[in-house]
Amino acid sequence: MEIINKLIDKSALATLIERFTKSGKEVFAPVKSKGISEFARVETIQDIDFETIATKQSAKSLVFPKVEKILSYEKTFDDVIVNNVDYTQFPEVIAFGNRPCDAAGFIPLDAIFAGELVDEIFKARLEKLTVISISCKKADDYCFCTSVNGGPGNTTGSDILLTETTADEYFVEIVTEKGKAILDANTDLFKDTAAIDKTPFLAKLEQQFTQEVINEKLNGIFESDIWDKQAMRCVGCGACAFVCPACGCFDIQDETKGKNGVRHRCWDSCGFKIFTLHTSGHNPREKQAQRWRQRIYHKFSYQPEQQKLFGCVGCGRCSRACPSDMNIAEHLKEIAVL
Amino acid sequence: MEDIKKLARELLADNKVQLVLGFENGTANRVRPAFFTTPEAVDKLIYNEFCIQNIALYLKKDICQHAASLAITANPNVVRSILQLAAENQIKEEKIKIIGITHEGKCVGLLDFKAAEEFSKTQPKGLKDEDKALIEKIQAMSLEEKFDYWVEAFSPCIKCYACRASCPMCYCGKCNVESNNPQWIPVAPHKYGNMEWHMMRAMHLAGRCINCGECNRSCPVDIPLNILSYMLSDFVLEEFESEAGLSAVFTPALSSYTMVDKENFIK
Numbered sequence: 001m002e003i004i005n006k007l008i009d010k011s012a013l014a015t016l017i018e019r020f021t022k023s024g025k026e027v028f029a030p031v032k033s034k035g036i037s038e039f040a041r042v043e044t045i046q047d048i049d050f051e052t053i054a055t056k057q058s059a060k061s062l063v064f065p066k067v068e069k070i071l072s073y074e075k076t077f078d079d080v081i082v083n084n085v086d087y088t089q090f091p092e093v094i095a096f097g098n099r100p101c102d103a104a105g106f107i108p109l110d111a112i113f114a115g116e117l118v119d120e121i122f123k124a125r126l127e128k129l130t131v132i133s134i135s136c137k138k139a140d141d142y143c144f145c146t147s148v149n150g151g152p153g154n155t156t157g158s159d160i161l162l163t164e165t166t167a168d169e170y171f172v173e174i175v176t177e178k179g180k181a182i183l184d185a186n187t188d189l190f191k192d193t194a195a196i197d198k199t200p201f202l203a204k205l206e207q208q209f210t211q212e213v214i215n216e217k218l219n220g221i222f223e224s225d226i227w228d229k230q231a232m233r234c235v236g237c238g239a240c241a242f243v244c245p246a247c248g249c250f251d252i253q254d255e256t257k258g259k260n261g262v263r264h265r266c267w268d269s270c271g272f273k274i275f276t277l278h279t280s281g282h283n284p285r286e287k288q289a290q291r292w293r294q295r296i297y298h299k300f301s302y303q304p305e306q307q308k309l310f311g312c313v314g315c316g317r318c319s320r321a322c323p324s325d326m327n328i329a330e331h332l333k334e335i336a337v338l
Numbered sequence: 339m340e341d342i343k344k345l346a347r348e349l350l351a352d353n354k355v356q357l358v359l360g361f362e363n364g365t366a367n368r369v370r371p372a373f374f375t376t377p378e379a380v381d382k383l384i385y386n387e388f389c390i391q392n393i394a395l396y397l398k399k400d401i402c403q404h405a406a407s408l409a410i411t412a413n414p415n416v417v418r419s420i421l422q423l424a425a426e427n428q429i430k431e432e433k434i435k436i437i438g439i440t441h442e443g444k445c446v447g448l449l450d451f452k453a454a455e456e457f458s459k460t461q462p463k464g465l466k467d468e469d470k471a472l473i474e475k476i477q478a479m480s481l482e483e484k485f486d487y488w489v490e491a492f493s494p495c496i497k498c499y500a501c502r503a504s505c506p507m508c509y510c511g512k513c514n515v516e517s518n519n520p521q522w523i524p525v526a527p528h529k530y531g532n533m534e535w536h537m538m539r540a541m542h543l544a545g546r547c548i549n550c551g552e553c554n555r556s557c558p559v560d561i562p563l564n565i566l567s568y569m570l571s572d573f574v575l576e577e578f579e580s581e582a583g584l585s586a587v588f589t590p591a592l593s594s595y596t597m598v599d600k601e602n603f604i605k
Contacts, residue, residue: 034560036560057496066496066497066527067526067531141365232373233370233371233396235503235504235556236503237499237500237504238498238499238500239556242496242498242558253524264526264528266526266527267497267527269498274516287400288399288400319365321558323503323555324370325368325370
């Protein structure tokens with residue numbers, strides 16, 4: 001649909017959030033606790049951290065939690081009874097105050113989970129999710145959304161995008177039908193406006209490379225020694241993948257007690273040695289460098305080939321979380337000039 | 339810092355080592371581990387108050403395993419790690435040159451293991467005031483309150499295993515949590531999965547942890563794992579008069595038995 005432009009002032013925004021929570025919707029927004037900003041359930045606008053550039057973890061757990069029960073089972077004398085999770089009963093969730101990069105992250109996740117094969121649980125969560133993002137006024141040394149087709153005021157993946165134009169007012173872009181449903185139910189809170197140029201209100205972020213160039217370069221450097229060089233200091237943890245808004249790999253874990261059991265889906269990471277370990281003991285990605293290479297190829301070569309999109313939104317969370325300062329933008333820049 | 343660089347350059351130029359493990363500048367005001375193989379490359383080597391990552395971790399990685407000999411810029415945490423790794427037969431004295439650096443950042447030159455042991459004794463492990471306050475708070479709790487505190491503290495864990503991956507003492511080729519037949523520890527990062535994982539890791543490190551705090555520093559969700567390890571170390575010191583990281587010849591309390599071991603904890 002065509003974007004609808006509106007204005008909303010901050011007290012009206014507070015009312016909007018109150019109306020969400022009062023109508024039974026669960027609102028998740030960045031909340032600062034003990035110095036760390038993370039997405040958490042909020043009741044009022046006062047709970048929300050509007051300042052932090054990026055929460056430590058992404059908003060992906062709203063549709064792809066770190067652990068979720070997908071079914072339970074019970075062994076009987078001659079059968080197994082399987083009970084799937086009732087995914088028709090998920091609550092309506094509002095992601096509020098996330099950044100445009102977080103919103104963009106839902107698109108590659110959707111391609112992974114609801115592409116050729118549809119994951120009903122994921123799909124049900126995503127259908128119940130409305131994304132109200134806020135444009136970025138600031139960027140830090142880790143941000144690189146403008147190098148991966150994103151931007152501090154990008155609407156991709158958002159249902160509504162808010163851009164702070166004055167101390168008291170946001171410029172509102174209603175992007176999707178879900179966004180329009182919110183507008184229609186709350187017309188008293190929004191004011192009419194013509195489209196505005198958002199540029200003066202957005203962070204300035206220089207483009208360092210293009211994802212198309214990375215994609216092209218990857219065609220000839222699978223055996224390059226660059227992977228060894230870049231991955232030398234990688235400690236082999238999964239922090240990068242787990243904080244990434246676009247990483248969708250998971251592990252299935254059954255926990256059985258007596259005749260009953262539960263099947264869980266949990267986050268997994270291609271950075272782990274065990275991720276590709278075969279039963280025979282052979283590991284096709286024996287070295288950390290091969291696992292690092294996989295991370296880059298998956299996002300910039302395999303996903304473009306298979307799903308016609310890139311698996312990185314340039315939020316920089318992996319670089320911020322890395323215990324040994326593996327900076328993905330810096331590494332991609334190195335690849336771009338090979 | 340210049341004396342550290344001079345030493346590193348000489349070691350490489352005289353072919354005394356093939357590799358120097360140290361730090362270079364990273365993103366913005368961060369520093370990062372770096373591997374220097376030529377005297378010229380050492381121009382980029384730095385050492386400052388931000389160089390707190392425990393780079394002894396890399397001694398067990400391929401790059402260091404493949405080097406015939408190497409040097410390492412070693413603050414007191416790194417020195418203690420090296421001694422403990424040596425005590426556990428993970429590194430040989432003839433392979434490693436320790437460039438000793440005090441808590442204040444002063445280079446004390448090359449340390450052999452004997453000198454490293456002396457150095458360790460003069461460089462006590464430090465705790466931040468907020469860490470001390472947290473320890474006091476936890477110590478004042480009842481057993482039930484302690485249990486609840488840690489269940490809550492572990493709950494944000496996402497099982498990225500950065501604590502394990504960043505720990506110089508977590509060098510097992512196959513971690514217990516990766517064993518799935520039988521499955522000792524639940525993989526799922528739910529309440530009990532997190533609890534069991536961190537309890538298991540803490541017990542495997544009790545009496546071996548050198549208290550560098552890297553587990554907490556690397557944790558993306560900021561779980562105070564360093565506090566847990568610190569309290570366990572204190573407990574082991576009190577009960578067994580045993581402290582890791584002070585000597586290259588050392589048997590961890592929980593891997594050994596002596597006739598004077600107290601048995602008063604068996605109730």
